[in-house]
Amino acid sequence: MRKRTYSCGLDAAVDIVGGKWKALILWALHHEPRRFGELKRSVPGISEKMLIQMLREMEAHGLVHREVYHQVPPKVEYSLTEFGQSLNTALIPLGVWGEENMRAIEAIPRD
Template sequence: MKKYNIPVEAALEVIGGKWKVVILCHLIKRELRTGQLKKLMPGITQKMLTQQLRELEEDGVVDRVVYNQVPPKVVYKMTDYGWSVKPALDMLCAWGEQHIENNYPDKSEVLIEEEELEKV
């Protein structure tokens, strides 16, 4: 059994890394297919996206739902357990917004508008 020095280590084991929090922030807004996530995250490779989704699924944070149709349809969504991380993600997003406002006079230079993301 793994032992942690402090509880945040357990949290970071599940949501740590460059991409998992970004994936979760997108899935909190709506269920998404892999291709939609890839478009929302142009810097991630398909291999890394698949790996991160599998790990989130293994940790019980994300559900992979396969619809029995042709062609097959697969969507990812938050589990009930996954929703429990939402307050922490909300706080990170709020801090990120404040950081952008403090460091970039014109936030449109560094932040994609919400309307653009909703088109995906």
């Protein structure tokens, strides 16, 4: 596999968190581990298929830890790794900016 080269730190960060869902999943896992169903309810509008895909990618990138408990019924919990927590911390100011500017952002005409 070829190593990716980035032009700046923002390029690298956007590559990891790119897309709509990953930041929302990171935020949903901010305080505590969650089971799949809890995550699905915490991220409105995400399909089951997309949530599975995003969790797999985030696990492969080292952002999310998947803990499987061998019990009946089966239990799986997702939590943030230290790497994922650090990214979540970096996203907090962006969320604050979004809250402060939500009306202006909502007023932008869309295609």
